[in-house]
Amino acid sequence: MGRAPCCEKESVKRGPWTPEEDAKLLACISQHGTGSWRTLPKKAGLQRCGKSCRLRWTNYLRPDLKHGRFSDHEEQMIVKLHAALGSRWSLIAAQLPGRTDNDVKNYWNTRLKKKLCEMGIDPITHKPISQLLADLAGSISIPKGGQIAEAALGCFKDDMLNVLMRKRPDWQLEGCVPSSSATASGLHLWELGMPAQVISPPKSTLINIYETSRQDDVAMSKVDSMMMFKNQIPSTLQSKLPPPLPNNMPSELLHGTQPLMTDNEKRTLSISSYPYSFTCQEEDMNKTVMDAILDNTSFPSDSRPLQISYGREASSSKPTAWMLESSMESLAPYTALGLHVGAAAPQLPQQHQHSLFLNFLQQQQQEESSPSESRNTKMQLDSAPDTNMAWSPGGSGSSCSSTSLGMGGNEQTTSSLDGVLSSDALLWDFSDLSSIIS
DNA sequence: AATGCAGACAACCGCACTCCT
DNA sequence: AAGGAGTGCGGTTGTCTGCAT
Structure with missing residues (x-):
C-alpha cells in the first residue's frame, strides 16, 4: 500500500493566490512549520493542494527571498553560471541568495536570453554567433x-x-x-x-x-x-578492423598522467603484434609527442611491433602523449578504411592509404581461400565469412595503414563519452572525409 | 475609451527520483 | 518487492499590466 493522496484534485482551488490565502499559509507555517505539505492545507484552512502551497511558499512567501529586480552582479552571475551549468536553475539559484530557481529561470527567459542575442552571443552555447557560424559551416x-x-x-x-x-x-x-x-x-x-x-x-x-x-x-x-x-560501418566490415591497443602501455601514455621523466628525456616503447609502427626522431623533441608521432608515422609493408618514442617537452607542463590509446583505438576503424580524420596532420597520399588497405584485405582474402585464387580487389564484404576475415595483429600478412590523425590540443580533459574522446583533444573535421575521396 | 499586443512573472504540469507503507 | 505518494526540478502556460494604436 502506498501513501494516501495529498489532496483531492477536484476540490482544490487553482490559479493566483489571494492575500487572504497567503496570510493563512504564513500563519500555518509559522505555527506548524513546513514539515508536512500534505496535511498543511487542511490545517491552514486552505482549499489548495499541498504541492501548490509548497510552491507558493518556496517561490514567493519565504521570508529570505528578494523580490526586487536583479542587480548587474546577479545578472553576470547568471550568465556565467548558465554557461557552465546550462539550465540547471536550482544550482544557479543556489549561488544567488534570496533568488529561487523560478526567479532565475523567468529572468533568463524574459531578459537575459534576449540580451545575449542582441550582443551577438548565442544564449545556449555562449559563443559568438559568428564563430558558431564559421565552425558549423566548416565542420559539416x-x-x-x-x-x-x-x-x-x-x-x-x-x-x-x-x-x-x-x-x-x-x-x-x-x-x-x-x-x-x-x-x-x-x-x-x-x-x-x-x-x-x-x-x-x-x-x-x-x-x-x-x-x-x-x-x-x-x-x-x-x-x-x-x-x-x-x-554505420557494417558489422561484417567492423570485424576486419584492428583491435584496440594492448594493455601493457605505460600509464602516462594511457591515462595522460605526467610522465615521470626529465625534460627532453626520450623513451621508446615497443609493443609486439600490432600492425602500426611509429617512430619519433630526436629532433622532434621540441614538439609534442603526438605531433612527432604524426610527422613520423610509417606504414610497414609487413607487421611490425608498435614502436612509440615519447618524451616530455622541456619547460612544458602539458601531458605529451596521454591521448594515444583513445585516439588509436577510436580512430583505427576509420583509418583502416582509408579515412583521413583531422585537419592539422600531414596526409598520406591517398593512393597509398587505399592501396594499403586494399592489400590487407586482399591478403586476408587470400588466406581464407586457396592460394591459386585470383587476387581480385572486388570483395563482397557482406557475404564474406566474418570469422576468417578478422584482423590478425602481427600476422604475417597484415598490412594496413594508419592515416594522419589530426590532434587539436594536448590538454587533458574529461569526456562524457566514456572517456573515449575529448572535445578538446580531437578535432574531427568532416571536410577531410570528402577531400580524401576527391 | 476600446482594443491589441508584448513583457513580466506567478503558477501549473509532467517527469524522474526518493521515500514510505 | 511493489506500488503509490512526496519531492525536486525544468518546461510551459496563464494572467496581469503597461503601452501603442
Whole structure:
C-alpha cells in the first residue's frame, strides 16, 4: 500500500493566490512549520493542494527571498553560471541568495536570453554567433553546409533538419575512387568492391547532433557525429578492423598522467603484434609527442611491433602523449578504411592509404581461400565469412595503414563519452572525409 | 475609451527520483 | 518487492499590466 493522496484534485482551488490565502499559509507555517505539505492545507484552512502551497511558499512567501529586480552582479552571475551549468536553475539559484530557481529561470527567459542575442552571443552555447557560424559551416561536410549553419544559427531548426535530410544519391565505386559528383554528396563509407553507401543517419540522430551542437559545443557534436558514423560501418566490415591497443602501455601514455621523466628525456616503447609502427626522431623533441608521432608515422609493408618514442617537452607542463590509446583505438576503424580524420596532420597520399588497405584485405582474402585464387580487389564484404576475415595483429600478412590523425590540443580533459574522446583533444573535421575521396 | 499586443512573472504540469507503507 | 505518494526540478502556460494604436 502506498501513501494516501495529498489532496483531492477536484476540490482544490487553482490559479493566483489571494492575500487572504497567503496570510493563512504564513500563519500555518509559522505555527506548524513546513514539515508536512500534505496535511498543511487542511490545517491552514486552505482549499489548495499541498504541492501548490509548497510552491507558493518556496517561490514567493519565504521570508529570505528578494523580490526586487536583479542587480548587474546577479545578472553576470547568471550568465556565467548558465554557461557552465546550462539550465540547471536550482544550482544557479543556489549561488544567488534570496533568488529561487523560478526567479532565475523567468529572468533568463524574459531578459537575459534576449540580451545575449542582441550582443551577438548565442544564449545556449555562449559563443559568438559568428564563430558558431564559421565552425558549423566548416565542420559539416555535406551539401549546402553554409545553409545549414545559417539555419542553425538562425534557430531555424526545422530548416536545418530539412537540409540535412535531403536525400543524397548513391554511387558506385570504381576501383575505390568515387566520382566527383559522389564526393560532393557528403559523407561516404568506403567499402571495397560493392556499392558505397552514402551515410544517411536517421533523423533522430541528426536532431541529437543538432541539439548537442547547440547546447554543448560544436566540437562535441563532431565527436557524436563520428560515433554515429562508426555505427554505420557494417558489422561484417567492423570485424576486419584492428583491435584496440594492448594493455601493457605505460600509464602516462594511457591515462595522460605526467610522465615521470626529465625534460627532453626520450623513451621508446615497443609493443609486439600490432600492425602500426611509429617512430619519433630526436629532433622532434621540441614538439609534442603526438605531433612527432604524426610527422613520423610509417606504414610497414609487413607487421611490425608498435614502436612509440615519447618524451616530455622541456619547460612544458602539458601531458605529451596521454591521448594515444583513445585516439588509436577510436580512430583505427576509420583509418583502416582509408579515412583521413583531422585537419592539422600531414596526409598520406591517398593512393597509398587505399592501396594499403586494399592489400590487407586482399591478403586476408587470400588466406581464407586457396592460394591459386585470383587476387581480385572486388570483395563482397557482406557475404564474406566474418570469422576468417578478422584482423590478425602481427600476422604475417597484415598490412594496413594508419592515416594522419589530426590532434587539436594536448590538454587533458574529461569526456562524457566514456572517456573515449575529448572535445578538446580531437578535432574531427568532416571536410577531410570528402577531400580524401576527391 | 476600446482594443491589441508584448513583457513580466506567478503558477501549473509532467517527469524522474526518493521515500514510505 | 511493489506500488503509490512526496519531492525536486525544468518546461510551459496563464494572467496581469503597461503601452501603442
